[in-house]
Amino acid sequence: MAAQSDADSAERPPGDVAPCSPRNVHVFVCTTSGRHHCGEQGSERILQRLRDLVEERRLGNVRTTRMGCNQQHHQGPIVVVYPEGVWYGRLRLQDVDAIVTEHLVGGRPVERLRITPDGPWATTALT
Numbered sequence: 001m002a003a004q005s006d007a008d009s010a011e012r013p014p015g016d017v018a019p020c021s022p023r024n025v026h027v028f029v030c031t032t033s034g035r036h037h038c039g040e041q042g043s044e045r046i047l048q049r050l051r052d053l054v055e056e057r058r059l060g061n062v063r064t065t066r067m068g069c070n071q072q073h074h075q076g077p078i079v080v081v082y083p084e085g086v087w088y089g090r091l092r093l094q095d096v097d098a099i100v101t102e103h104l105v106g107g108r109p110v111e112r113l114r115i116t117p118d119g120p121w122a123t124t125a126l127t
């Protein structure tokens with residue numbers, strides 16, 4: 001890929017800037033199991049749908065990782081996207097498509113799906 005970029009830049013006239021590479025994005029999905037936890041609210045299917053879409057769209061800049069409980073499952077299922085630190089909650093399976101299209105590809109968080117983590121911040125530390 002780097003060799004291709006070098007070749008592309010060699011063919012470009014002076015002042016013609018190459019398009020920016022997509023930014024790296026890291027998506028954490030809470031899959032903690034247990035009564036009332038995200039795993040019982042469909043988060044495994046959300047993670048699978050996310051991974052399917054990332055693969056289908058060949059989004060090599062997107063990493064997906066399981067996450068432990070952040071004491072927010074009353075707003076679950078929970079997904080957090082970095083580097084922005086955007087929290088999504090109360091997700092349904094069909095919401096994953098909007099997050100991928102609008103946020104991961106388009107760069108704009110999906111406002112209607114955002115939540116604010118509540119409680120003392122110390123209790124929401126990653127586990």
Ligand code: FES
Pocket residue numbers: 030031032033036037038039068069070071072073076078
């Ligand atoms: S189980 Fe997901 S935030 Fe607690």
